[in-house]
Amino acid sequence: xxxxxxxxxxxxxxxxxxxxxxxxxHRRATPSQKAVVQLTxxxxxxxxxxxxxxxxxxxxxxxxxxxxxxxxVPDPPPFNYLQAAAGVASVYVALLIxxxxxxxxxxxxxxxxxxxxxAILNEQKSAKVIALLEEMRRDLPTLPNRSDQEAxxxxxxxxxxxxxxxxxxxxxxxxxxxxxxxxxxxx
Numbered sequence: 054x055x056x057x058x059x060x061x062x063x064x065x066x067x068x069x070x071x072x073x074x075x076x077x078x079h080r081r082a083t084p085s086q087k088a089v090v091q092l093t094x095x096x097x098x099x100x101x102x103x104x105x106x107x108x109x110x111x112x113x114x115x116x117x118x119x120x121x122x123x124x125x126v127p128d129p130p131p132f133n134y135l136q137a138a139a140g141v142a143s144v145y146v147a148l149l150i151x152x153x154x155x156x157x158x159x160x161x162x163x164x165x166x167x168x169x170x171x172a173i174l175n176e177q178k179s180a181k182v183i184a185l186l187e188e189m190r191r192d193l194p195t196l197p198n199r200s201d202q203e204a205x206x207x208x209x210x211x212x213x214x215x216x217x218x219x220x221x222x223x224x225x226x227x228x229x230x231x232x233x234x235x236x237x238x239x240x
Contacts, residue, residue: 074167086156093153096146109135144210177210184208 060068082090093100112128112135119126130132187204190196 071164072164075160078163082156086152089149089152090156093149096149135152173211173213180208180210 071226113132116126116132117130120129183204187201187208191198
């Protein structure tokens with residue numbers, strides 16, 4: 054946590070809200086999700102690579118040395134059992150990574166949703182501040198009363214549904230303006 058003597062209260066509250074979002078995300082994780090996260094963290098450490106390399110060298114060395122000594126070895130070159138084990142392990146590691154990434158994407162989506170909601174709220178607050186400033190400018194006798202169309206437009210809060218609809222239709226409108234449906238390549 055940051056030092057409260059140097060950070061304003063609203064900054065501390067924001068940091069705490071984000072931290073609570075992360076804590077809640079981890080609290081809601083199922084026991085199996087927590088186990089997968091721990092396994093992925095274990096596999097992602099340099100010690101795991103060292104242990105895996107040691108095991109591979111030991112396996113290859115033991116089988117090669119046993120064969121040279123004339124013993125019947127369980128997995129002679131080209132080490133079919135080792136290849137099969139490596140293939141199965143690769144599938145499991147890939148699945149661990151995908152499951153962990155999916156779980157972390159849920160947190161990212163929650164953060165994106167929070168950022169979007171805050172952006173909409175800030176846009177509404179900005180529109181209100183502009184409207185109040187325009188009202189104050191009109192009410193002050195010392196300031197000339199003039200019409201500012203840009204300020205009047207900015208004083209109107211955006212309608213999130215209208216913005217969403219514009220985002221949905223704009224790519225289609227752009228494609229329709231070009232003969233082949235694609236904008237020219239930039240040089």
